[in-house]
Amino acid sequence: MTRFFFDLEDDGGLLQDELGAEFTSLGQAEIHAKQIAFDVAKDLAARNQRVKVFVREGSTNVLEVEVAADVKK
Amino acid sequence: MFPSAAQALVTKLRVSNRLDAEDLKALHELPIDGRSVAARQTVVHDGDRPSQCCLLIDGFMCRSKNTLDGQRQILSLHIAGEIPDLQSLHLKVMDHNLSTLTACKLGFVSHDAMSRLTRARPNVAAALWRETLIDAAIFREWIVNVGRRTALVRLAHLISETRTRLKAIGRASDGHFQFPVTQPDLADCLGLSPVHVNRVMQELRTDGLIEVQKFSFHVLDGEKLEERAQFDASYLHLTPSS
Numbered sequence: 044m045t046r047f048f049f050d051l052e053d054d055g056g057l058l059q060d061e062l063g064a065e066f067t068s069l070g071q072a073e074i075h076a077k078q079i080a081f082d083v084a085k086d087l088a089a090r091n092q093r094v095k096v097f098v099r100e101g102s103t104n105v106l107e108v109e110v111a112a113d114v115k116k
Numbered sequence: 117m118f119p120s121a122a123q124a125l126v127t128k129l130r131v132s133n134r135l136d137a138e139d140l141k142a143l144h145e146l147p148i149d150g151r152s153v154a155a156r157q158t159v160v161h162d163g164d165r166p167s168q169c170c171l172l173i174d175g176f177m178c179r180s181k182n183t184l185d186g187q188r189q190i191l192s193l194h195i196a197g198e199i200p201d202l203q204s205l206h207l208k209v210m211d212h213n214l215s216t217l218t219a220c221k222l223g224f225v226s227h228d229a230m231s232r233l234t235r236a237r238p239n240v241a242a243a244l245w246r247e248t249l250i251d252a253a254i255f256r257e258w259i260v261n262v263g264r265r266t267a268l269v270r271l272a273h274l275i276s277e278t279r280t281r282l283k284a285i286g287r288a289s290d291g292h293f294q295f296p297v298t299q300p301d302l303a304d305c306l307g308l309s310p311v312h313v314n315r316v317m318q319e320l321r322t323d324g325l326i327e328v329q330k331f332s333f334h335v336l337d338g339e340k341l342e343e344r345a346q347f348d349a350s351y352l353h354l355t356p357s358s
């Protein structure tokens with residue numbers, strides 16, 4: 044098991060994850076990061092145009108997930 | 117038995133029920149086997165057939181269910197004086213887990229003793245029945261919370277509810293209360309990820325509604341917090357009923 048940290052960036056700024064969560068693989072951590080990004084984007088749709096989740100192992104960024112609302116008028 | 121065991125039960129029951137001197141005497145004579153249990157222990161498991169009820173004397177417990185892929189949903193939080201598995205007196209097989217969230221003092225009362233008490237004191241039986249109905253009212257509110265409210269409102273609602281319940285038993289004052297649960301615990305109560313809880317917790321702090329130091333909560337503006345939470349305490353039925 045590896046502990047990954049999920050830092051969240053939205054229109055309110057960057058929030059560092061100090062707790063992290065353990066996953067068996069980076070693939071599982073990626074699924075979790077997508078779930079966070081979709082959940083936060085949905086929850087804060089009124090305020091956010093884009094949400095990013097940076098996945099860290101220790102201090103090293105290992106992947107990044109971005110969800111953006113592309114609004115056309 | 118811990119000396120405060122029966123008193124914790126009486127204090128909680130009296131929040132929503134009128135009990136006479138004979139009822140109180142019977143409750144104080146209830147045989148309670150007291151034990152200290154560490155945090156994060158499952159006391160009664162899904163599928164168990166308990167022969168006793170668990171009275172929470174001090175600490176916080178939760179009822180939960182797990183999905184097949186191991187995700188936990190916390191169904192309810194429990195505070196001192198509550199008997200979270202009271203239904204096991206009549207429903208013989210547990211359909212969820214009952215666990216400690218913090219180090220707890222627990223009191224175990226045999227089903228036989230509970231049955232004798234409820235037969236001898238119909239008013240106590242009515243009070244316990246009423247407690248299970250209030251439990252159901254809280255479940256209904258949690259369904260709305262998890263199903264329909266935004267993350268910020270969910271968390272604000274949970275904080276408002278916990279503060280109100282603790283205040284009713286004398287364990288919160290001036291907006292201060294101890295609520296020693298972790299962000300992953302809160303996330304499992306709210307159907308969110310811990311990161312998302314952290315995000316909305318920060319927003320409640322930034323908006324000047326709460327302060328959290330370690331596990332000590334301070335509600336800075338209760339009225340505004342409850343407004344943000346869409347919190348109406350009437351479902352907690354905090355007025356004694358005869």
